[in-house]
Amino acid sequence: MNDIDEIIRSITLKNAIEHQGKARIDSVISKLIGIKPEIRNDIKNIIGNVKTIVNDVNNLTIEEQRRQFEKLNKLYEEKKEEKGYILPPLPNVKDSVITRFPPEPNGYPHIGHAKAAIINEEYAKMYKGKLILRFDDTNPLKERIEYYDAILSGLNWLEVKPDLIKNTSDDMKMLYDYAKILIKNDGAYVCKCKQEEIKENRRLGIxxxxxxxxIDRTMIEWDKMFNEYKENQAILRFKGDLSSDNTTMRDPTLFRIIDAEHPKQGKRYRVWPTYDFAAPIEDSIDNVTHAMRSKEYELRNDLYYAILDRLGLRKPLVIEFSRLEFDGMPVSKRMLKPLIEAKKVQGWDDPRLPTLLALKRRGILPSSIREFVLSLGFTKADTKPPFTKLEAINRKILDPISIRLFFVKDPIKMKIDDMPSMISIRLKNHPDKDLGYREIKLDNELYISSDDLCNLKIGDEIRLLELFNVKIDSIDGIIHAKYTGNELKQIPRIQWVSKGVEINVLVAKQLYLDNKFNENSLEVIKGYAEEYVDRLENGSRVQFVRFGFCILDEARKFILTHK
Ligand SMILES: [Zn+2]
Known part of the structure; x- marks a missing residue:
């Protein structure tokens, strides 16, 4: 039985149980569309199955219907658990769904971009629709090729696959045409007032x-913006409503002059549209059906629709969702860039940052990010979940695939007397998954962590994990201990390393505390790890027992992914 049939059967059984053993075809179909809106267009092919299943179910006794329903329901719950979270259906779905993710290539993508891209892709998939990646690149002062590339590789890492990739800057001629239409419809004018004056007038609604x-004069002024006027000398403004309570409607800027080289278009253009003008037109002509954007744009919705109205263009449905950032880990360039410039963090991939580069380097998996984003659901209220929420999801995925190794922080040497002659031991790399074995060479010297030593005193007996028991004889710079056998007892169990190699582990802490940069946000922990770490390739993940999940950043340098 395939997925859909299973769902139909479950709905039918429930409907039958609720109606004296007789399910109704129309109720089953409407319920089905509610659960799986994407099949709406496929209903003709499915209706036959529905009829067969309804007939079949209606011939069962109610007891049998109940029994089958419970069995299916259990199966369904298990599947839901496997698949994770499901987004609520989109409103106003007609024939097809086209969503878009429209980043401006003006910085490195971060967790907020991941949320927007993933939600747009998930909805496109849910309705077998399309996802457009559109670079909203109409401000040459801010945009750079490296940012287009960073966004593309970030999405690639997240496994977000757009059906179409485009640049708004490729549509400049079309956007100019729409500007002219707007002017001709008496919907825009060229304003040559000073910036302060414009600001004050907008405030006062004058x-x-x-x-x-x-209109003819405006058209001449518009032409002059292309060759005669200088930057800041003239802008094209929307003829909105100067008395509107919504200040975005008070004649906002639609085009401005920027004499800078554009990363894709070079010096071809100097009159550039604002986001307010370009976004609705692009969405409309690309047949976007559901335009999702974060809540801070909510006030701009009136303007978005007003521009399309004046141009007589089709209106997509704008839907808001909440921005996403982690508590104490802001995404805004205003908060991050100064830290990079002052070298307080090492760059855009510093493991303390919320950029995709940083999350990747830290050892967060793209599938964890997707699950995390979907787990938050589709809410309008701003969310600032703690980073630990993402860690918990990541840990669940890493646990079965990470090899366990021993690591001792601040090592102290232990010499063991009367030790049985053993040259090496063989340890499992994972307690219950088949991740292989490793051989550890042994002699009568090994290392334990100073942290463990703090809790010990002379005369204590301890078990060296996976090895044997020893009794502490003396502590004077090094520990002298005596072998006491292999019997499992209720004694402290302590990690050790034999012939360890020195490694550093970077531990990222919260970047901002009480809105101030946390000067102690990066800790470097030194210690000895098993020699095995020298066999790992960069990017390998391990779990240092009783320490945490780490990723090898470069030779003998790890980053703590999380505990
Ligand atoms: Zn003016």
Missing amino acids: ACKCRGRD
Whole structure:
């Protein structure tokens, strides 16, 4: 039985139980569309199955219906557990669904971008629709090729696969055409007032003299923006509503002059549209059905629709979702860039940052990010979950695939007397998964952590994990201990390393505490790890027993992914 049939059967059984053993085809179908909206267009092919299943179920006794329903339900719950979380259905779905992820290539992608990209992709998949990746690149002062590349590789890492990739800057001629249409519809005017004046007038809701010019004159002024006027000398403004309570409607800027080289277009253009103008038009002409954007744009929705109205263009449905960032780990460039410039963090991939580069380097898996984003659901309320929530998801995935190794922090030497002659021992790399074995060479010297030593005194007996028991004879710079056998007893169990290699482990702590940079946000822990670490390739993941999950960053340097 395939997935859909299983769901139909479950709905039918439930419907039958609720109606004296007789399910109804129409109720089953409407319920089915509620659960699986994507099959709406496929209903003709499915209706036959529904009829067969309803007939079949209606011939059963109610007891049998109950029994089968419970069995299926249990199966369904198990599957849900496996698949994780499901987003709520989209409103106003008609024939197809087209979503888009429209980043501006003006920085490195972070967890907030991941959320937007993943949600848009999940919805496109849910309705067998399309996802467009559109670089909203109409401010040459801010955009750089390295950021386009960083966004592409970030999405690639997240396994977000757009069906179409485009740049808004490739549509400049079309956007100019729409500007002219808007001017001709008396929907825009060229304003040559000073910036402060514009600002003050907007605040007070007052029109300037430019607003009253006739359309022909405005068209001449518009042309002058391309060759005559200098930067900040003239802008094209929307003829909105200067008395609107929504200040974004008070004649916002649609185009401005920027004489800078564009990373993709070079010096081809100097009159650049704002996001407010370009986004609705791009969404509309690309047939985007559901335009999702974060809640901070909510006030701009009136403007978005007003521009499309004046141009007579189709209106996508704008849906808001909450921004995502972690508590104490801001995503804004305003908060992060100064830290990088002042070398307080090592770069955009510093493990303390919320960029995708940093999360990857720290050892967070892309599948954990997806699960995490979906686990938060589709909410409008701003979310600042603690990073530990992502860690918990990541840990669950890493646990069965990470080899266990011993690591001792701040090592102290232990000499063992009367030790039986053994040259090496063989340890399992994972207690219950088949991740192989490793041989550890032994002599009568090994290392334990100073932290463990603190809890010990002369005369104590301890078990060296996976090895044997010893009794502490003396502590003077090094520990002298005596072999006491192999019997399992209720004694402290302590980790050790034989012939260890010195490694550093970087531990990322919360970047901002009480809105101030945390000067102690990066700790470097030194210790000895098993020689085995020298056989690992960069990027390998291990779990240092009783310490945490780590990823090898470079030779003998690990980053703590999380405990
Ligand atoms: Zn003006």
